[in-house]
Amino acid sequence: MKLNVDERWNLIEKISKKTVTFGKYQHTLKDAVGELTVKPLTGIPIAVAILYGFWSIFGSFAGTLCTDGFFVKIFDGHFLPFMQKVFTGLPKWLYYIFVGDPLADNCFEAFGVLTSGLFLAIGVVLPAIFIFYLMLALLEDIGYMPRLAVLIDTVLHKIGLHGYAIVPTILGLGCNVPAVTATRILETRKQRFIAMTIMAIFIPCGAQLGIMEEVIPDTIGLVLLYLITGYFIFGFILNKMLPGRSPEILIDVPPYQMPTRRNVVRKLRMRITSFFKVAIPFVLLGCALVNVLYLAGVIEWLGNVLAPVFIGWFGVPKETVGPLIAAFLRKDLAVAQLSAIEMTKYQMIMAVVLVSIYFPCVATFAMMLREGWRELLGALATLVVTVFLYGGLMHLIGIVLGVA
Amino acid sequence: MQTSNYTSTERRSGVNKNKFGRVYFGILGVVTLFFGIMDLVATLRGESITWGILEIPGDIFPGGWGGLIVLFAGLFYLAGIRNFFQIHQFSKVVMGSILVWIMAGCDIFAWITESIPGGEEGPWLNPWGNFLGTFAPPYTPAIFLLPFSLVVIYFIYQRRRT
Numbered sequence: 001m002k003l004n005v006d007e008r009w010n011l012i013e014k015i016s017k018k019t020v021t022f023g024k025y026q027h028t029l030k031d032a033v034g035e036l037t038v039k040p041l042t043g044i045p046i047a048v049a050i051l052y053g054f055w056s057i058f059g060s061f062a063g064t065l066c067t068d069g070f071f072v073k074i075f076d077g078h079f080l081p082f083m084q085k086v087f088t089g090l091p092k093w094l095y096y097i098f099v100g101d102p103l104a105d106n107c108f109e110a111f112g113v114l115t116s117g118l119f120l121a122i123g124v125v126l127p128a129i130f131i132f133y134l135m136l137a138l139l140e141d142i143g144y145m146p147r148l149a150v151l152i153d154t155v156l157h158k159i160g161l162h163g164y165a166i167v168p169t170i171l172g173l174g175c176n177v178p179a180v181t182a183t184r185i186l187e188t189r190k191q192r193f194i195a196m197t198i199m200a201i202f203i204p205c206g207a208q209l210g211i212m213e214e215v216i217p218d219t220i221g222l223v224l225l226y227l228i229t230g231y232f233i234f235g236f237i238l239n240k241m242l243p244g245r246s247p248e249i250l251i252d253v254p255p256y257q258m259p260t261r262r263n264v265v266r267k268l269r270m271r272i273t274s275f276f277k278v279a280i281p282f283v284l285l286g287c288a289l290v291n292v293l294y295l296a297g298v299i300e301w302l303g304n305v306l307a308p309v310f311i312g313w314f315g316v317p318k319e320t321v322g323p324l325i326a327a328f329l330r331k332d333l334a335v336a337q338l339s340a341i342e343m344t345k346y347q348m349i350m351a352v353v354l355v356s357i358y359f360p361c362v363a364t365f366a367m368m369l370r371e372g373w374r375e376l377l378g379a380l381a382t383l384v385v386t387v388f389l390y391g392g393l394m395h396l397i398g399i400v401l402g403v404a
Numbered sequence: 405m406q407t408s409n410y411t412s413t414e415r416r417s418g419v420n421k422n423k424f425g426r427v428y429f430g431i432l433g434v435v436t437l438f439f440g441i442m443d444l445v446a447t448l449r450g451e452s453i454t455w456g457i458l459e460i461p462g463d464i465f466p467g468g469w470g471g472l473i474v475l476f477a478g479l480f481y482l483a484g485i486r487n488f489f490q491i492h493q494f495s496k497v498v499m500g501s502i503l504v505w506i507m508a509g510c511d512i513f514a515w516i517t518e519s520i521p522g523g524e525e526g527p528w529l530n531p532w533g534n535f536l537g538t539f540a541p542p543y544t545p546a547i548f549l550l551p552f553s554l555v556v557i558y559f560i561y562q563r564r565r566t
Contacts, residue, residue, distance in 0.1 A: 031491075052466075
């Protein structure tokens with residue numbers, strides 16, 4: 001049976017009269033609160049408060065309770081002396097690789113595969129990642145993340161992205177590996193490239209944040225400020241330089257709801273499992289490789305060769321070469337290594353920022369390669385330019401302010 | 405006319421009944437705003453301010469950042485008291501309380517995490533006396549505001565009933 005246009009409209013009207021209930025919708029408190037969280041004037045203060053809560057709980061749980069409260073005690077007081085005793089008979093070089101410095105009295109300074117490596121992975125990174133992903137899962141399930149995407153949409157358009165780019169960015173604060181995959185929610189190649197590149201350079205992962213909280217608790221705010229500023233400056237530049245489109249999006253904002261335990265547990269389990277499959281092997285491998293390079297004298301040689309660049313251009317001591325090499329395997333490991341080098345407060349901030357922006361860790365590198373070798377090469381070129389420009393600029397600011 | 409802003413349900417519930425709410429959250433808003441400003445002043449001075457059992461932290465985190473949130477909470481309360489029972493206005497008051505809960509919740513969580521471990525040289529778990537000692541004064545402004553902010557639950561309940 002064929003219907004003409006009028007007949008079709010008549011049929012639609014008949015069906016809608018039978019099936020649709022018309023009336024005045026009354027806003028509920030949930031709706032009104034939901035609206036408040038997406039309007040910039042009210043939504044930004046709420047976002048500031050939620051970030052505060054996120055950061056405060058992260059620090060209290062991972063830093064104060066787990067790492068400082070129990071794991072430092074377990075590893076420094078019991079595990080390190082035990083390992084030092086058990087491995088006493090080993091050849092010196094093997095002892096150095098597995099247990100580290102025989103005079104060390106804490107796992108931060110030992111740098112052995114089985115001492116610092118395990119301490120970092122289990123004592124520092126695990127609690128940090130656990131609480132980070134737990135809070136993220138709660139915010140997702142409550143329905144806050146799409147609202148944050150709407151709220152930040154205008155700002156992210158300035159750097160060629162749109163609101164949903166906040167999802168990979170926040171995921172990157174946990175681990176850059178799933179975050180690189182999450183950039184696939186962006187529509188165009190240009191958007192994906194910008195998101196992936198500035199995230200790999202400027203977003204510190206949860207493990208790194210956990211270590212920073214331990215090693216530089218007083219200056220972590222400044223480090224993050226440098227990184228966030230760099231994120232937007234270089235995003236803006238990339239957006240202007242790269243060809244391609246940055247289309248608008250329509251975001252479906254669901255109502256606020258109570259998170260379900262099943263959902264949260266499932267997300268948490270999935271993310272922590274995948275993180276651990278990547279993290280533990282790389283932390284241990286990183287420790288071993290850096291120790292071998294130290295033993296072979298490669299780090300010292302590199303330090304001497306690169307000293308003019310490190311001291312002159314970046315304003316950091318040449319000893320930071322070792323941690324920068326370790327950063328390729330694990331950035332958290334590199335930050336921990338930096339803590340053992342004697343530096344001024346300014347140099348420490350510079351060195352931590354450099355470790356963050358210098359190179360994506362090898363796991364992120366592998367993920368980026370999966371997205372395409374052109375993207376990877378482009379990201380690496382951007383990275384080299386960024387490290388030299390931004391590192392040099394920060395040093396210049398330090399000189400002008402008289403702190404360098 | 406002012407009443408035109410209300411839905412029929414809200415009119416039925418009686419706007420005048422909520423004069424108490426307007427006055428209450430007006431006063432709470434002013435006090436919250438004052439605490440927020442003092443928080444920011446303490447951060448700018450770089451020194452904590454202590455009045456008896458009240459301590460306003462002078463550092464950037466939690467002091468400055470937290471102070472900004474307390475200030476926002478005060479502004480939410482004050483912005484919401486006009487046409488108090490109208491849903492969009494009332495939601496601002498609720499949001500003011502939520503901000504206070506976030507602040508106070510973080511403070512309480514920080515106490516709990518500090519109070520459980522026994523310290524570097526001590527036993528694994530804090531002895532009972534030390535555990536309780538962590539919860540002793542001085543308290544931050546958000547802790548003082550917490551019980552007063554909970555009154556909003558009564559008004560949410562009242563709205564549901566009507």
